Amino acid sequence: MHQSNQANTAILDHGNADAPNPQPADFLLPFRTVEMVKTCEGKDMVLQEKEGDYFLYLDGEMLMGGKCHRSEDALGTLGCRALDDLESPRILIGGLGMGFTLRAVLEEVGPAADIVTAELSEDVVRWNQPEGPLAEAAGCPVADPRSSIALQDLSGLIRASAPGSFDAILIDTDNEPHALSYGGNDSLYTKAGLREIRRAIRKGGVLCFWFLRAPLEFDDALQDAGFTSCRHEVPCEEGGLHLIIVATAT
Secondary structure (H helix, E strand, O other), X not given: OOOOOOOOOOOOOOOOOOOOOOOHHHHOOOOEEEXXXXXXXXXXXXXXEEOOEEEEEEOOEEEEEOOOOHHHHHHHHHHHXXXXXXXXXXXXXXXXXXXXXXXXXXXXXXXXXXXXXXXXXXXXXXXXXXXXOOOOOOOOHHHOOOEEEEOOOHHHHHHXXXXXXXXXXXXXXXXXXXEOOOHHHHHHHOHHHHHHHHXXXXXXXXXXXXXXXXXXXXXXXXXXXXXXXEEEEEEOOOOOEEEEEEEEEO
């Protein structure tokens, strides 16, 4: 799950007269707080709605909005580009969010694909269920029979996987290798963590990252871990560019 580079919007409970310390903006911005929860690290995660669109915030920073998902779609599409010849690819997605990357992957693969999404937040999973508020954001991809959810830490799931378990691993959890939504993700970007990811991907398989930006040294770390990589800049709806790094396991 990542943070958008869109300008921050205040987290406000516009529909609750009992909200503490209301600010004047409460009455100017027509956002409705759907639910506020605590993450496993004690951060405030807030789901808001405005005119049928949903917005997800973490400690006051926007993670994503329901109408700005071009780069999330690109992560799924680019990650599956090298899997066309596989009848039953096994794909791991890191981070569910609003389900857009999962939806893009489902549209790229065939009926025998096996797609696992690692999501640490039980609330995010619940919001994406058929009865949840985000069910229709991406067409409820979690209900697809090819899709399953692993309610656990991504790095732990990768470490526990057998060698060559996945044909592709697509990671959309953090803004940058050093700007984390969840502190436990730091191991994903270390040399040791990248080697663990390489071990979990078959030779010729694909590793993709979504970032706002990443230092060029990260590409060197990927090479040291056994990947060749290239960068794709994707224009985003709110302006600017998002970065997709596509790395092939050698």
